[in-house]
Amino acid sequence: MIDQLDRGMRDSVGTVPDIGEGNLPALHHRLARLARGRGMLDVAYRTVDSPVGALLLAGTECGLVRVAYANEGHEAVLARLASEISPRILRTPARLDAAARQLDEYFTGRRVRFELPVDLRLALGFRREVLTRLPDIAYGGTASYQRVAAAAGRPRAARAVGTACASNPLPIVLPCHRVVHSDGNPGNYLGGAGTKRALLTLEATR
Secondary structure, three states, X not given: OHHHXXXXXXXXXXXXXXXXXXHHHHHHHHHHHHHHHOOOOXXXXXXXXXXXXXXEEEEEOXXXXXXXXXXXXXXXXXXXXXXXXXXXXXXXHHHHHHHHHHHHHHHOOOOOOOOOOEOOOOOOHXXXXXXXXXXXXXXXXXXXXXXXHHHOOOOOOHHHHHHHHXXXXXXXXXXXXXXXXXXXXXXXXXXXXXXXXXXXXXXXXX
């Protein structure tokens, strides 16, 4: 699917001269530059390694739009982005350097809050309201689903908060891993229960 998306972008920007298999990185760089220059790159993406596995990062002109764990299936995520946002999507690592750098700083204990523009178009209504409240939960701390529901203006909507967290398009950056049950049980998580525990442990030991 990733190769298909790249080929689709090649078709969109016109014919690019063949410069040989050994120079594919240069060809890809030229393709990205052409797409940007013609205003035809709507979604840029890259992958980064992390202590919780490979992460897919995707961004639009408005900001970071998606962070995806490997267990979500990166190719499936890219296909959904192509469908829900735009098929003009291309691997363009440099466009996501700031996000990659801040994630590295987070995992190495040098960052407690992300300072990135985000694009929340994949979250609507109450889900979006919940997501905007998540950065208010302090690094190293937690909040119950009920508390987040109250902060979002619907104190009886704890279950809806759970749904919003489960479908959070920007995990880690919008820290839904800090939302737990009232009894302290971490509960389920988009990246898996083990990943949620790992993130909480990371923050607790810094």
